Amino acid sequence: MGAPLSVPSALHEHTQEAGPWDILVVESDEANRESLVTDLSRSGQEVRAVGSGQEALDRATQADLILLGMRLTDLDGLHVCRSIRAMTDTPVIVIGTAASELDTVLALRAGGDDYLARPYRPRELMARIGAVMRRTQAGRQAPPxxxxxxxxxxxxxxxxxxxxxxxxxxxxxxxxxxxxxxxxxxxxxxxxxxxxxxxxxxxxxxxxxxxxxxxxxxxxxxxxxxxxxxxxxxxxx
The missing domain is CATH 1.10.10.10 (Winged helix-like DNA-binding domain superfamily/Winged helix DNA-binding domain)
Structure with a gap:
């Protein structure tokens, strides 16, 4: 085996992978929004939820991580993602309904850190959140x-x-x-x-x-x- 890969700050399991984090849920569908809030609260996270893209933009800088639904009633989800990325480095996990490569690529190009398609299990959601936060924290701890x-x-x-x-x-x-x-x-x-x-x-x-x-x-x-x-x-x- 070769030498281990050097990653800024040794970005691995010793970071606080389970939170708690302050998570902003952005979802216009009430049932999906309540389901996310319930799953995250059960795992010990601090959760705030909004139902529109404009509310997401107003609060984007106040969260540790944003879960962004693509189907919003007021603004296009990809536009919201690009706008969030323009104003803050807060990590964004995009949640959509199609598990296609195109949807994944569009989310990435809009500035998303990950893409998760429904249906998914709560354990997968928390694993994705942990992985994104681990990478984000490691980057912030790298040499200045x-x-x-x-x-x-x-x-x-x-x-x-x-x-x-x-x-x-x-x-x-x-x-x-x-x-x-x-x-x-x-x-x-x-x-x-x-x-x-x-x-x-x-x-x-x-x-x-x-x-x-x-x-x-x-x-x-x-x-x-x-x-x-x-x-x-x-x-x-």
């Missing part, structure tokens, strides 16, 4: 400033500078770049990247898309090297 040559990553401010550029990265693009920079010079497989950044919730094609986006935003296609048949590596910056 990581420098790799001309690449500088300010973890606290979520800012990146490279060759005079200060690109605006999505949450997942930032987490992916931080993972690669933490393991600079080491080839990371797509499976490792998916596990550490997405928690096995996304396809390997998602990794390729995000790497391509990072190369474009950083203005250097050679910074992240593709190792054919294996994965990706941060080259010397």
């Amino acid at each position: 400033l990581l420098e790799r040559g001309r690449l500088s990553i300010d973890v606290g401010k979520r800012e990146v500078r490279y060759r005079g550029r200060s690109p605006k990265l999505t949450r997942k693009e930032f987490q992916l770049l931080l993972l690669l920079a933490t393991n600079a010079g080491k080839v990371l497989s797509r499976d490792e990247i998916v596990r550490e950044v997405w928690g096995n919730s996304w396809s390997q094609r998602t990794v390729d898309t995000h790497v391509s986006n990072l190369r474009s935003k950083l203005g250097d296609r050679g910074l992240i090297t593709t190792v054919r048949g294996v994965g990706f590596m941060l080259a010397h910056a």
Whole structure:
């Protein structure tokens, strides 16, 4: 076996995986909203629930995590997700009715941290919440400033500078770049990247898309090297 993968702050089981967390439920359907509140309360979480997208935007910065239903009566769920991501780093788990790759991809592109399709079991819901919160907490505990040559990553401010550029990265693009920079010079497989950044919730094609986006935003296609048949590596910056 190879050397263990370095992840900022050793983001694994020692984090507080069961909460309690302050969770905002956003769901227009009353039955679904009450079911979520009941399941979360039974697991010991602090829960607030709203029935509209506008209420979600008003309270997004006050929660540890947001469970966002896609079918809202006032605003499009994906629009709400994008708006939340524009104003805060609060993690969002999107809850929908279709377990399709398209729905998953749309939720990801809108800024969601995970996608959960109905029907699901309460145990799966709590496992997804725990995984998202574990990754979020680990990222916040990473070293405040990581420098790799001309690449500088300010973890606290979520800012990146490279060759005079200060690109605006999505949450997942930032987490992916931080993972690669933490393991600079080491080839990371797509499976490792998916596990550490997405928690096995996304396809390997998602990794390729995000790497391509990072190369474009950083203005250097050679910074992240593709190792054919294996994965990706941060080259010397």
